[in-house]
Amino acid sequence: MISHSVPPARRARLGGGARAALIVGALSAASIVAAMALQNTATAASTLGASAAERGGRYYGTAVPANKLSDGAYTTILNREFNQVTPENEMKIDATEPNQNQFTYGPADQIVSYARSRGMRVKGHTLAWHSQQPGWMQQMSGSALRSAMLNHVRQVATHFRGQVFAWDVVNEAFEENGSRRNSNLQQTGNDWIEAAFREARTADPNAKLCYNDYNIDNWNYAKTQAVFNMVRDFKNRGVPIDCVGLQSHFTGGSNYPSSYRTTLQQFASLNVDVQITELDIRNAPVDAYRNVTNDCLAVSRCTGITVWGVRDSDSWRSSENPLLFTGSGAKKPAYDAVLAALNNGVIPTATAPTSSPPGGGGCTASISAGTVFGDRYNTNVAVSGSNNWTVVIALPSPQRLQSNWNATVTADGSGLVLTARPNGNGNNFGFTTYFNGNTGGRPTIRSCTAG
Secondary structure (H helix, E strand, O other), X not given: OOOOXXXXXXXXXXXXXXXXXXXXXXXXXXXXXXXXXXXXHHHOOOOHHHHHHHOOOOEEEEEEOHHHOXXXXXXXXXXXXXXXXXXXXXXXXXXXXXXXXXXXOHHHHHHHHHHHHOXXXXXXXXXXXXXXXXXXXXXXXXXXXXXXXXXXXXXXXXXXXXXXXXXXXXXXXXXXXXXXXXXXXXXXXXXXXXXXXXXXXXXXXXXXXXXXXXXXXXXXOHHHHHHHHHHHHHHHHOOOOOEEEEOOEEEOOEOOOOOHHHHHHHHHXXXXXXXXXEEEEOOOOHHHHHXXXXXXXXXXXXXXXXXXXXXXXXXXXXXXXXXXXXXXXXXXHHHHHHXXXXXXXXXXXXXXXXXXXXXXXXXXXXXXXXXXXXXXEEEEEEEEOOOOEEEEEEOOOOOEEEEEEOOEXXXXXXXXXXXXXXXXXXXXXXXXXXOOOOOOOOOEEEEEEEO
């Protein structure tokens, strides 16, 4: 059994956050192993985000407060190392709706704009939570509170629609013994979580919808089992849920458990993604950080890891020195362990090129197939003829974009047309696409336009 040892007031304020490639052609097992070993050596990445992206389009991200974006030492590390961000507090209820029906998005918009302009993915955090409610919401109950909660979900998710890849729709709704937390939201009816997810799907239909919680890392823990049973029930009844976030705040009383990989695998078996959403580990032990990374890499539906802060001095648990960088920005041994674990993971092996459409817009985009996984696959694109380009790509329905690297890639309202632009990482980029039942179709280039 594990227990959450972080002081409740502080916890409430800031917490709550390969399958082998299918190769075209007949290659011997020995040839495949040799090719992968050579590729790993040749392309070992030097930063966390770049290495994670090479492992099936995963991300390695961090929590970001808006007031740190003017800190040059901070942003140097952020821009270099991470390819995903989660606003630390700026999207929570008290920040986005301080007065009922008065919505304020300035700091959150700042983070989203900063991240997207640099090709980083953004995780929305969080739409419905018992904590960090503004005073007006704390004073409400019953049907009035239910209506206000759903309106908040609808308004905030609509505002950021198309800008975030996933939402923590509901945060921390269970007690340690596996019962529902007796919050004011729970008192509006046991279906409040389901109602929030349905509202979020309507408001932002292309975003992944996640349930997020702490102390659901140990597979044998009552709270973990309760969340698992809820997700299974939702999937069986068609309630829209796409992912589960394990916060993984490991302290002296809540350490990395030996069953962690099992937990990731069990949630993934429910046909949802799993994400490590708020990782920080007391004193940043090398083995624990390495184990968490290897466990995620071992589960194909573990799509990424987010640490809850950049430097120890940025952490809500700064006295415990739980992050990958010291307060002065130096890389810690745990950083080296994580990067080595990522780089030692198998890099997907690309198949032969599938199409090189003609130019005509001042540039040419050549598309080639990458690794095929059980539920998703990679696509690589190379642009020639210009360093300032816009590439438009069509996806076969009902496939959807999951992630991308080395370019800024956005999907239109249908989710089937992608627009890619350079983000300073050269003219070769790629993206990962979910099959969603269509395993035969592949993306095609519609156009490449220079300027």
